[in-house]
Amino acid sequence: MSENVLMLDGVCKSYRGFELRNVSFVLPRGYIMGLVGPNGAGKTTTIRLIMDLARPDSGRIAVLGQQMAANQIELKRRIGYVPENHEFYSDMTVNWTAQFVGRQYPTWNEARFRELLQRYDVDPRKKIGALSKGTKAKLAMALALAHHPELLILDEPTSGLDPVVRRELLSDLLEFVADGDRSVLFSTHITSDLERVADYITFIVNGRVAASDEREVMLERARASNPTASIEDLLWTYAKGGH
Amino acid sequence: MDITVSANNPVPLYQQIVHQVRAKVLTGELKAGDPLPSIRQLASQLIASVITTKRAYSELEAEGLIVTRAGLGTFVADLDPETIVELKKEVVMEHLEEGVRVARQLEFVDEEINRLFRQALDGSEKRV
Numbered sequence: 001m002s003e004n005v006l007m008l009d010g011v012c013k014s015y016r017g018f019e020l021r022n023v024s025f026v027l028p029r030g031y032i033m034g035l036v037g038p039n040g041a042g043k044t045t046t047i048r049l050i051m052d053l054a055r056p057d058s059g060r061i062a063v064l065g066q067q068m069a070a071n072q073i074e075l076k077r078r079i080g081y082v083p084e085n086h087e088f089y090s091d092m093t094v095n096w097t098a099q100f101v102g103r104q105y106p107t108w109n110e111a112r113f114r115e116l117l118q119r120y121d122v123d124p125r126k127k128i129g130a131l132s133k134g135t136k137a138k139l140a141m142a143l144a145l146a147h148h149p150e151l152l153i154l155d156e157p158t159s160g161l162d163p164v165v166r167r168e169l170l171s172d173l174l175e176f177v178a179d180g181d182r183s184v185l186f187s188t189h190i191t192s193d194l195e196r197v198a199d200y201i202t203f204i205v206n207g208r209v210a211a212s213d214e215r216e217v218m219l220e221r222a223r224a225s226n227p228t229a230s231i232e233d234l235l236w237t238y239a240k241g242g243h
Numbered sequence: 244m245d246i247t248v249s250a251n252n253p254v255p256l257y258q259q260i261v262h263q264v265r266a267k268v269l270t271g272e273l274k275a276g277d278p279l280p281s282i283r284q285l286a287s288q289l290i291a292s293v294i295t296t297k298r299a300y301s302e303l304e305a306e307g308l309i310v311t312r313a314g315l316g317t318f319v320a321d322l323d324p325e326t327i328v329e330l331k332k333e334v335v336m337e338h339l340e341e342g343v344r345v346a347r348q349l350e351f352v353d354e355e356i357n358r359l360f361r362q363a364l365d366g367s368e369k370r371v
Contacts, residue, residue, distance in 0.1 A: 031293060167290065174287040195250040199294040216257065216294055228253040 003029045003065070005151050005183045006050065011059030013049060018207065020045050023059070025202045025212040030180040032173055034198035034215075035187040036231070038239055042207045043187040044084060047155050050185075051081055064151060077105055080144030084155040086136055090129030094122060094139060098146075105147035113146035120168075134165045141169060145176070152176060154186040158193050170197045191231040201231065203238050210238035244273075244280055248289050256291050260299035268308045268319055269331050275321040279309060282317075306330075 006027040013020040020042045027033045035043050048054045050061060052068040061068065068075055088097055094117070102108040117124055120138035122131070131139065137157065144152060152173070158166045173184050174197055188194065194201055194215065202212040211218060215231070222229035222237075246263040248256050267273040279300075280288065286296040300317060303309045308330075311317045322330075339360075346356045 171287070171290050174290060174292075177293065178283045178287045180283060192250060196256070196290050197292050199292045214294055215292065216298055219255065223255075 004062075005029045005064055006033075006185060007060070007062040008046075008050070009060040011046075011049060011056045011061060013045060013054065013056050015045075018042070018045070020049075020056075020207045023204070023207075023209050025209060027183055027185055027200060029183050030177060031199040032177055032184040032186070032197050033200040033202060034194040035185060035202050035204060036189065036191060036194060036235060037204035037210075038235075039189060041204045043189075043204055044155055045207075046204065047083075047153060047185070047187060050153065051076075051079075077107065077147070078150045080147065080149035080152045082140045082144050082152075082154045082157060084159070086140045088128040088136070088139075091127060093127050094124040094131075097128060097139070098124070098143065101143050102146070108147045110146075112148070113142060116142035116145060133160050134162060137161055137169075138165065141172065145172075150182055152182070152184045152186070154184070156188060157186055158188060158190055166193070173197055191235055194231050203235060205238045244285070244288075246289070248291055257295045257298040257302065260285075260289070260291070260296065261302050264299070264303055265306070265308060265330075265334070268322075269327060269334070273319045275319055277319045279317040279319065 004026040006025075008026075009024050011020065011023040018040075023042070023046060025033075035046065037043050045054070049056050050063060050068070052072060055069075063075055064078055066075060092100075098110075098113055102110065102113070114124075117139075120135075120142055122135055122139050122142065128136065128139075137160070141154075141157065144154075158169060161169065170193060173186070176182055177184060186193075198215050200213065201215045201218060203210040211234075218234060219229060219231070222234055226233060244264070244267075246260065246267075248259040250256065252259060254262075264273070264279075273279075279285070282296045282300055283293055285291075286293045289296070300309065300311070304311060307322070307326075308320055309317055310320045342360075343356060346359065351359070
């Protein structure tokens, strides 16, 4: 099945001093795509446009085959979205936060959430403000996974995490897509995250898509001139204006 | 299936998978008809992407080492002993040819390469 869970076609958006130009890519169902680029390249803006938190000036976006604007509530229930800065109430406990979030999703699975908390070693009685950055990231992941989304959209999920927690999170992403029905889009500037888990990579540089393809295909092409080419080498080339 | 891959290894991930499964089949650790994990199971276990793992399986299938039966899964192919010997030779030759290539690049003549080969052979005998 080659159904696309995400489709961006010629998406443009300009802010004062920043412009996203003609962004196009697709993510087929069942796979993981990494959105990679230097800081300020337009990764977060792209994700915010997908989530309908901002509207494109022109171009089309389809999420799970539909226009987000026309069907926002139903679509958002089928998506697990983790923004870069988790907006939790720091005075409230993990338990309270879970109840608050859970009420918004008819598919919320409390047992699954408890299981994830245990696995991630998050104490549900603690206040959000008392959690470390890594624990907060794990909580955000648990909240996103507990309502069985079809599509996970994660903005810099691994930034600031130690290598062990990072590896754990990447392993969870692969487990998430293991049934072939679920898909992930995650942004990162840490290219090593992509070496392992990303089926597809979209390079965003200066508000433009420098390349978007299967990771294996892009690396194979790069290896013709550099036998040990890595994602980092590719990003460097694109950032310096090569192709 | 007991295999591991490393992103720090300059050998591409899919080739790391191919090499290890191939070695297991050729040494008999995996036997004809043994089931292999599904692509997505193995990807999750290795922390390697689905397409990378798929590529490794396609390669192993093209080499005739594994077979996929629709709806049943992937299994170790039934290879006759002569084929196994031939495939083993191919793997060894690949490495020897690489050694020869490096030696020629460093401008050794055939006699010297021969002597180096004997030396490597004797050296490894002592270690065993």
